[in-house]
Amino acid sequence: MGSSPSGDGVLADVATALIDARGIVVSWSTTAAELLGRSAAEVLGRSILRLVTDRDDLMPALPAPGGQPLHGTARLTDGSGGTVTVRYRVLPTASPGRALLLAVPADRAAEAADGTALLRALLGQDRIGFVLRDTGLAVLRSNRPPAASGRLPVDAGSRPADVMHPQDAAESEAVLRGVLETGVPVAAREQRVRALGDPAEEYSFSVSALRLEDGRGRPGGVAVLLTDATAHFRAARRLELRHRVSSTVGRSLDVARTAQDLADALAPAFGDLAWVDLADAVLRGDEPPRTFGGGDMHLRRAAVHAASGHWPAELIRKGEAIPPFPDRRMIRVLQEGRAVVVDRATLERGLADPDFVRATAPEKGHSLAVAPLFARGLVLGVAAVWRAERPEPFDRQDADLLTEIAAHAALAVDNARRYTREHRAAVALQRRLLPRATTRTSTLETAGHYLPATGGAGIGGDWFDAIALPSLRTALVVGDVTGHGLHATATMGRLRTAVQTLADLELAPDELLTHLDGLVARSAAEADPGQLDTVGATCLVVLHDPVAGRCVLASAGHPPPLLATPDGTVRPVAVRPGPPLGVGGLPFETATVELPPGSLLALYTDGLVNRFGGDLDRLAARLSDLRRSGPGLTALGRALVSEGTDLPSRDDTALLLARARPLPAGSVVSWEFPADPSGVATARAVVTGKLAEWALDELAFTTELIVSELVTNAIRYAGGPVGLRLIHDTTLICEVSDPSNTQPRLRRARTTDEGGRGLFLIAQLSRRWGSRYGQHGKTIWSEQALPPGAPVPSPPA
The missing domain is CATH 3.30.450.20 (PAS domain)
Incomplete structure (x- = not known):
């Protein structure tokens, strides 16, 4: 004792x-x-x-x-x-x-007199519980306990373990023994208490305890003061639930994620099982249908959460459709925007379908609270909570609280729905503005990939392009418009159109960027002040020439491309970037890199680098690993953009992969002639011979006329030397180069004119024709379609 x-x-x-x-x-x-x-x-x-x-x-x-x-x-x-x-x-x-x-x-x-009076006062009142325990924590004296502890008797000689749930008793005894051992009192400590006989009955007390000592300072026991804080505890729990919902539900602009955040907040804080059902239209980003009464409400389970961590197998699972409802009053109440609280028996009578009840009510569920996600007069879905292990049923206060929570969640879901719709429209517009993802020519294979931003970020203006040019050349372009939203997408569309137009002029990459920079500067001058952040852009232009086996590139503030050579190494291409488009004032510089057959060139926007933590070396290493594994170009690009960080990407990602293919052997032949009129006949002769060798005799007559006219003009107006090149591909390409920079012009000759019909004749005989300038002189080219059944050279195996 x-x-x-x-x-x-x-x-x-x-x-x-x-x-x-x-x-x-x-x-x-x-x-x-x-x-x-x-x-x-x-x-x-x-x-x-x-x-x-x-x-x-x-x-x-x-x-x-x-x-x-x-x-x-x-x-x-x-x-x-x-x-x-x-x-x-x-x-x-x-x-x-x-x-x-x-x-x-x-x-x-x-x-002693004061102590006696105090003890008498404590034992004689009923607003504050008082328990006097000895050093063994057995009850010596106590007053009438608070009302909330009616099921927690404090008989003389009893200890906490005799009346409390073991977990709560152990916690209480640890605190009281600490007071006895240290002498440090405990003040207003919140103690959760469950009765030993009914652990589902839960109370909350504010506990203060202090050590009693004799005249020599030796511990003689512990005095415990109790006040009923159950109502305060429940109010605090409701307040905490409100705060949790307000801080977590709505932080995402993804409809499904918002629904899951709501379900996670409701269980176990409000009940044992929670789910959120949303209309199929809402999940797609559209408005739900206006329905009233029973029938198929086109709901789908969007989120579930169980306090135990295990969702019962018999209940409707996440992603499954909700069966039609009977036309009952509680369904109409929900459709009017009000919450419903029912017990199990009422639910069974209302549904009148054992299978539906089995899929809706957990085995031990006894009380259900359902609130509609009601916004702008539309029912977006419902949030439902079951109590199964907790014995207390839902009351009117709980229904009001769930209504308040559902109203907040409905706004979050509606915002996410609107964002989903707008995001879908912007992505669709962005994708329609982008070129075909895959292209394949005899000398170059390309595969483009676009991944829109996620996690609430607006659609940006990333783009890529692969533009086929004359003479088997290809312009590879990738760009990134600053800012986000539809304005950035519109700017991207304008820039892509401008790039295609300038590329058709066969300008060098630095000249193309110079013209594009002027266009962006003019657009910035015309733009509203609030849209200036969507006018600027970075851009990388690569011009691939398969005959020369190299690429010429220029950058306007854009990351360098990655070059994967046939020996397996992957490295960034050294290029000095100029300023972003629209800045002006500085020239753009070109760089040249050899691109032998089998090489892979990767053009990308910074969104891809960010997926790898901003580390370009990590990106290069992953590209090298994927390339060694041998997937096709499309699969390689898809794997690259889908890897990296698991966090939502705040920026768009554009990737353009290009793999050089070898030219068929003997498909290109070239000659050079002096500035001598006799060279015209020689040119006709060598061309006729080569066409016969290629089994293209049907094109000999028209090709002779084209070569004769172009070589004659070059000798007459530009001087020598004059270069002639034939390229046998899916078309027949004829190129004549001279040292002059004079632009050839097509015009209609008058009847009395002795000349001026040469280019007109070429235009009539060719499928298309044009000219381009080099560092020294110009090249005029003509392209003819092959006759039906004509042989097409095959690349080496």
Whole structure:
């Protein structure tokens, strides 16, 4: 047994003496000797009155037998000459002529009186629970417990483990033993308490505890004060749920993610099982149909959450369609925007379908709360919560709280729905503005990939393009418009159109960027101030010439391309970037890189680098790994843009892969002639011979006319040397180069004119024709379609 906290705390200080009728001390206690510093030898046989310092404090005579005890206050001299004020009481004894004198220090007597009054007050009230426990935590005294603890008896001798759930009892005992061991009190600590017999019944108390000590400072027990905080606890839990919903639901602009955030917030904070059903149209980004009454509401389970972590197998699972509802009052109430609270029996009667009930109500579910996600007069879906393990049913306050939560969630879902619709439209527009993802020519294979931004970011203006040019050349372009949204997409469309137009002029990459920079500068001058962030752009232009086996490129503030050579190495191409488009003031510089057959060139926007943490080396290493694994160009690009970080991408990603293919052997032949008219006949002769070798005799006559006219013009107006080149591909290409920079012009000759019909004749005989400028002179080309059944050269295996 533990010691009583009040057993010897006061009695330990009581001094006793036995006196006779004359006041002579017959017996002297050890406590008396300690109190006055006088041994028994000094006092025995002497009058007690010798110890009294003030005659006014003289102790009265012995009490009469059977009379009332005598008491009072006196000052006694101690062994050192000082005084001790005591409260005394003289009690008659069974022995005639003997009395028992009890004395305690006056201050200890006052403390004892105050303590008794306090204890009496605590035990006599019913607003604050008071439990007095000994050092073994057994109950010594207690008042009537608070109303909330009616199922938690505090009988004398009981310990926490005798009335509380083991987990709660262990927590409570650990706290009280800490108070006993350290002496540090506990103030207003929130304690969750579940009854031992009914652990589902949960209360909350505000607990304060302090250690009781005797006069020597030794622990004598612990006093515990309890106040019922169950209502406060439930209100705080509701407030916490509101805060959690407001801080988590709506942080995403993804409809499904928003629904899951709501379900996660509702269980286990509000119930044991929670789900969110949304209309199929809402999941697609469209408005839900306006329905009233029962029938198929076209709902689908968008999110589920179970407090246990395991969703019951018999319930409708995430992603499954919700069966049609019967036409019942509670369905109409939900469609009007109000919450519904029902018990299991009511639900079973309302659905009148055992299979539907089995798929809707968990095995132990006893109370259901359902609230519509109601926004702008439309029911976007419903949020439902079951209580199964928690015994208390949903009440009106719970219904109001769920209604408030559902209203907030409905706005978040509607915002996400609107974003989904706009995002889908912007992505569709972006994709329609982009070129065909895959192109394949005899000398170059390309595959483009576009990945829109996610996680709430607006669609950007990333684009790529592969533009087929004359003479088997290809312009590869990738760009990134600053800013996001439809304005950025529109800017991208304008820039892509401009690039295609300028590429058709067969300008060098640096010249093309110079013209494009001027266009962006003019667009910025015309744009509204609020749209200036969507006018600028970065751009990379690569011109691939398969006959020369190299690429010429220029950059306007864009990341360099990656070159993967046949030996397996992957490295960035060294190119000095100019300023972004629209800045102006600085020239663009070109770089040249060899691109042997089998090489792979990767053009990309910074969104791809960001997926790899901004580390270009990581991107290059991954490209090297994927290339060694041998997938096709499309699969390689798809794998590259889908890897990297798992976090939502805040920027678009554009990737253009280009793989060089070898030219068929003998498909290109070239000659050079001096500025001599006799060279025209020689040119016709060599061309006729080569066409016969290629089995293209049907094109000999028209090709002779084209070559004769172009070579004659070059010798007459430009001088020499004159270059002639034939390229046998899916078409027949004839090129004549001269040192002049004079632009050839097509015009209609008058009847009396002796010349001026040459280019007109070429235009009539060719499928298309044109000219381009180099560093020295120009090249005029003509392209003819091959006759049906004509052989097409095959690339080497």
